[in-house]
Amino acid sequence: xxxxxxxxxxxxxxxxxxxxxxxxxxxxxxxxxxxxxxxxxxxxxxxxxxxxxxxxxxxxxxxxxxxxxxxxxxxxxxxxxxxxxxxxxxxxxx
Numbered sequence: 001x002x003x004x005x006x007x008x009x010x011x012x013x014x015x016x017x018x019x020x021x022x023x024x025x026x027x028x029x030x031x032x033x034x035x036x037x038x039x040x041x042x043x044x045x046x047x048x049x050x051x052x053x054x055x056x057x058x059x060x061x062x063x064x065x066x067x068x069x070x071x072x073x074x075x076x077x078x079x080x081x082x083x084x085x086x087x088x089x090x091x092x093x094x
Contacts (some may be wrong), residue, residue, distance in 0.1 A: 014051060024072070024079070026089075026090055026093040027090075029086045029087070029089050029090040030086075030090055032086050033083055033086040033087055036079055036082050036083045036086065037083060039079055040079045041074070042084060043072055043075050043076050043079060044076070047071070049069065050075075051071070051072050051075070
């Protein structure tokens with residue numbers, strides 16, 4: 001098996017995966033829920049990458065005057081609402 005053959009096999013698998021995803025778009029909500037759950041776990045465990053906010057125009061952000069713990073709690077609330085919303089849309093989708 002040559003490199004070109006392996007490339008074609010991988011390309012066909014990826015192509016069939018994307019066709020399946022286009023045919024079943026509601027499963028994208030599960031993927032989004034999974035990513036949000038990872039972020040939520042990072043917030044709960046105080047992982048640096050999850051808790052650190054960076055904005056290019058931080059002078060316009062309304063939470064800049066908050067303590068890092070308050071920002072983390074706000075993020076926890078917002079991410080949990082997003083997870084609930086994604087899962088609700090997934091199970092309510094007909």
